[in-house]
Amino acid sequence: MDLALLRTFVTVHRAGSFTRAAALLGLSQPAVTSQIRTLERQLGRPLFLRQARGVTPTSIGDELAHKAAPHLDALAEIAQTGLDDESAERTLHLAGPPEFTAERALPALTGPSLDDGQGFTVRASFGNAEEVLEGLAAGHHDLAISTARPRGGLLTATPLCDEEHVLVAAPQWDELIDAGKLCRKGASALENLPVVEVHESLPLVSRYWAAVFDSRAAASGAVIVPDLRAVLACAIAGAGLAVLPRYLCAAALERGEVVALHEPAVPPLRTYVLVVRTGTLAVPQVARAHERLLTAAAEWC
Numbered sequence: 001m002d003l004a005l006l007r008t009f010v011t012v013h014r015a016g017s018f019t020r021a022a023a024l025l026g027l028s029q030p031a032v033t034s035q036i037r038t039l040e041r042q043l044g045r046p047l048f049l050r051q052a053r054g055v056t057p058t059s060i061g062d063e064l065a066h067k068a069a070p071h072l073d074a075l076a077e078i079a080q081t082g083l084d085d086e087s088a089e090r091t092l093h094l095a096g097p098p099e100f101t102a103e104r105a106l107p108a109l110t111g112p113s114l115d116d117g118q119g120f121t122v123r124a125s126f127g128n129a130e131e132v133l134e135g136l137a138a139g140h141h142d143l144a145i146s147t148a149r150p151r152g153g154l155l156t157a158t159p160l161c162d163e164e165h166v167l168v169a170a171p172q173w174d175e176l177i178d179a180g181k182l183c184r185k186g187a188s189a190l191e192n193l194p195v196v197e198v199h200e201s202l203p204l205v206s207r208y209w210a211a212v213f214d215s216r217a218a219a220s221g222a223v224i225v226p227d228l229r230a231v232l233a234c235a236i237a238g239a240g241l242a243v244l245p246r247y248l249c250a251a252a253l254e255r256g257e258v259v260a261l262h263e264p265a266v267p268p269l270r271t272y273v274l275v276v277r278t279g280t281l282a283v284p285q286v287a288r289a290h291e292r293l294l295t296a297a298a299e300w301c
Contacts, residue, residue, distance in 0.1 A: 003075070006068050008035040009047065013065040014154040014278050015137070017054040024139050024277070073279040090285045091121045095135055096145030098126040099228040099248060100163075100272065105145055108296035109289055120285035136275060142286050144275040145293075156281075157273040158290070161297040164246040165208055165268045168258040170238040190261075194222030194240030196231045204243040211268035232258070245270075247300065 012021040012032065022029045040047050047061035057065065096105060101124060109122055127135065129148035136144040137154055149157050173193075195205050195217075202217055209217040222240040225231060232249055235242040236257045246267075252258045274290055281287050 002039075003072070005035050005039040005042075007072055008032055009039055009061075010065055010069050010072055010279075012036060012048065012055065013057055013061060013069075014152075015054075016056075016152050016154060020054075020137060020154070024137075069279065073282050076279065076282050091123055092285045092289050093140065093142045094122055094124045094144075094289070095127060095132040095141040096124075097128065097132075097147070099245070101126060101145060102229075103248060104296070104300065105293060108293055120288065133275060136277060139277075142276070142280065142283065143289055146273055146275050147270055149273055150275055153278060155275050156278045157275045158294070160272040160274050160293060161300050162269045162271050165204065165243050165270065166246050166249060166253075167208060167212075167241060167243055167261045168235055168249055168253070169241045169261055170236060171256065171259050172238060173241065174259045174261060190241065191218040192220060194220055196223045196225070196234040196240050196242040197221050198224070198226050198228060198231060200224055205241075207270075208243045208268055212262065212264045 008021065008025060008027075011025055012018060015021040015024060018029050018032045018036070022032045025032065036047065043060070043064075045060045046058050047064065048055040048057055092109070094101065094105065094109070106122070106124060125132075125135070125141070129146045132141065132144040132146055133148065133150050133155065135141050137150075145160065146157070195202065197203070197205055200221060202221060205217045209215055223231075223234045225234065228244060228248055231242050232244055232252060234240075235244070235249075236252060241261065242258075249258060253260060274293055276286060276290065281290060
């Protein structure tokens with residue numbers, strides 16, 4: 001059986017689409033379709049059910065993928081590493097949210113203490129969860145950091161760390177808000193106060209209100225800026241309340257530039273995951289970056 005046909009088959013199985021598989025393989029869609037039809041003729045059985053959007057594997061297709069994929073991944077690892085342990089330095093294309101990637105991921109991947117003789121260069125890009133997962137699936141990135149878990153078999157996610165969210169404001173706001181009233185009345189004590197957020201929909205504030213106060217946020221956006229570091233700067237300046245990851249505002253809290261307005265018994269959390277295209281952990285620089293980030297995350301929690 002032709003290994004090229006099996007490689008195309010496994011890629012289609014993981015992608016769930018001839019079009020997406022073609023992009024990952026660098027082939028035209030007709031070429032992918034032709035290869036799958038050839039393999040189906042050789043086996044005498046259909047491997048996929050064609051649907052309006054993509055394809056679904058038959059039971060024979062699932063069985064073949066289960067048997068073939070590990071071996072193809074192993075062959076890919078051999079092709080990537082070769083027989084020389086002193087393989088050339090390679091580039092890792094990383095994507096993730098700007099703040100977390102800049103403040104945590106990149107220092108973990110590029111710090112001098114991690115010079116183990118197996119280095120790689122890094123090219124980073126920023127985006128929201130949807131953007132980075134789409135880019136990873138399309139082959140634009142090697143490794144993605146996301147707050148959303150991917151669906152389907154094309155991408156594989158590993159939990160990285162939990163991020164605690166804190167309701168903060170400049171000290172003068174703490175003086176204006178009655179802490180006792182906040183404890184008794186919850187979100188109603190904060191109604192109509194200005195907030196600093198990353199989007200008009202107030203995603204962080206709304207999530208915090210729902211998790212902590214079990215209510216909808218009745219607040220108005222004073223400043224909307226799509227970067228949490230800018231949100232922190234505006235909160236320090238006194239523009240309004242903000243919900244921020246604790247890691248991002250910990251230093252400002254310690255310096256007294258902002259204060260935590262509320263310390264719930266169970267703070268709201270958001271989970272980050274590391275995402276790769278299934279099978280690509282066989283690629284050396286992807287595997288090393290994946291391991292380094294998981295190791296660093298143990299120190300973050």
